[in-house]
Amino acid sequence: MATENLRSKQEIPKSSAVVPELFYKVDIVVIGAGQAGLSAAYHLKREGIKPGKGFVVLDDEFGPGGAWQHRWDSLTLSNVNGINDLPGLGFAEAVNTNDKELQANIAIPKYYALYEKTFELPVIRPIEVTEVIDRNGRFLIRTNGVQFNARGIINATGTWKTPNCPKYPGxxxxxxxxxxxxxxxxxxxxxxxxxxxxxxxxxxxxxxxxxxxxxxxxxxxxxxxxxxxYEFSPEHGREAVAMVEDRVREGLPPKSVVSVTGLPxxxxxxxxxxxxxxxxxxxxxxxxxxxxxxxxxxxxxxxxxxxNTGFRHSLDHLAGLHLMNDKGGIVMTGELVTQVAADPRIHLTGYGPSSSTIGANRAGRAAAKELINYLKLK
The missing domain is CATH 3.50.50.60 (FAD/NAD(P)-binding domain)
Incomplete structure (x- = not known):
């Protein structure tokens, strides 16, 4: 596989619990290999940041596909909402999109696997990020395997791993x-x-x-x-995203898009x-x-x-950075609202307005370019 070859070429250490204090130094660590993480990785490489030495992608799954590989079986190409092409390689180039009964939890992981291989993205898996610490102007990224040391972070962990399940009395x-x-x-x-x-x-x-x-x-x-x-249109989508964007720029917890758009x-x-x-x-x-x-x-x-009460953003590993305010939100800034206002070295993709699949693509690009500029890597 491309990731294995790249490990060899760039001497990236494999995930292993037997060397917990080995720190591998890079410029940028991308956490998560779903749509936003892969988009960010693609744009980092395209901008000239070298895979392995310049950036790595850490993913806690055993294979490509992000949260899609865990979706229910009846979610097929005929009823799935929001499969968007990743930059540089269309979905139709990986799977037969005419087969409308093809399960999304099979088709999309296949697409992501081809994407990682095609662009030789430095995805390391399975490896779980447990904590991020700010020390001496750099980040220590602690994991259940190899530890990493980076100048900047693009967090693309999404929400699937943190279900919101209100525990009512009884x-x-x-x-x-x-x-x-x-x-x-x-x-x-x-x-x-x-x-x-x-x-x-x-x-x-x-x-x-x-x-x-x-x-x-x-x-x-x-x-x-x-x-x-009404029939949901791009205009409705943009209006909903703008409302969510306003909230996160003010540091308020992001609301779901459906809370703005309603159910058509x-x-x-x-x-x-x-x-x-x-x-x-x-x-x-x-x-x-x-x-x-x-x-x-x-x-x-x-x-x-x-x-079916939704999910919350998977940000527990960032708790030690104290990004959350007393309103339960994080003040965000940047072109597509991916940059943490209090610490521009951190970008959150898949948070707030970039939580949709099309938003995740654009957020990955914006986060990569803004972080490269801020860190003066070019």
Whole structure:
């Protein structure tokens, strides 16, 4: 593989727990090899930063694909939302896009693998970044293997590894199964069970539609769903991104795009509205041994509580840098709002307005160029 060849050429140490104090010095460390991380790596190399000596990409997965390799089986090319070409190599060059039943968790990892090989990107895996420390004007990147020392960081860890699962009173009493979106594979595992689906985003609606075809479901949301009669357009997307951008420039926690755009009524959602699948109930107050209970005392038995309540940004390894403010956000700046205002040596891609797949591409490019300029690497 290209990464193995590059390790040999550049003498990059392999991930290994037996040499925990070996520090490998580079200019830039990219953390994460999803869409934003690969885009950043491509642009770093294109700008003349040498793979291995100038930058490396650290990924905690066992293979290419980022979070896509963990998506549910029913997410196919016919219903997936947001596959965008990485810079320099189109998705159609890696997979047969005419096969609409091809699973996204197979197709996209195949694409990412070809991308890494084609551009000989210095991806090291599996290696988990556990902590980043600022010391003497450089960053010490501690991992479960080789340690790294860098002048700048592009963090592209996304959100998939940190599910947001609100633990309502009685959580530990429930005798049934609780799971989050990130653990879902297919609806067949719920046949014959009553599933309470929690969440008002697009994933909750899609999976509700899928699961309701094979078993009994109840839909619960904290606030009423915001269905809108419009066809989502690039203009709507830009408007939503601008609103999220304003928040992170002010240091406020970023909101999800759907909180701005609402849920456009597609033909599939229209059918679900008509057949009663989207008969939503308000959020319950507590969880019981056998189900849930609402504030008025109404109870409902359930076998499964399925939390589609989103994810939070995977930034715990940066906690020692004290980037977060008392509002729970990080003040961001830069052309595409990837640069941490308090420390321009750090870029966060996939945070705030760059959390979409198309936003991640552009953010990778902006982060690479701005960090190169700031560090005066050219």
């Amino acid at each position: 959580w530990e009493k429930f005798k049934g199964r609780q799971l989050h979106t990130g653990e879902y594979k297919n609806a067949s595992e719920f046949i014959g069970k009553h599933v309470i689906i929690v969440g008002g985003g697009i994933s909750a609606v899609q999976l509700l539609g899928e699961i309701s075809k094979v078993t009994e479901t109840t839909w619960v949301t904290r606030i009423p769903p915001d269905f809108r009669h 009524i597609t033909p599939a959602i229209e059918d679900m509205l008509n057949n009663g699948t989207l008969d939503r109930k308000p959020m319950f107050q507590e969880i019981t041994e056998n189900g849930v209970r609402w504030e008025d005392g109404t109870e409902m038995d359930a076998d499964v509580i399925f939390w």
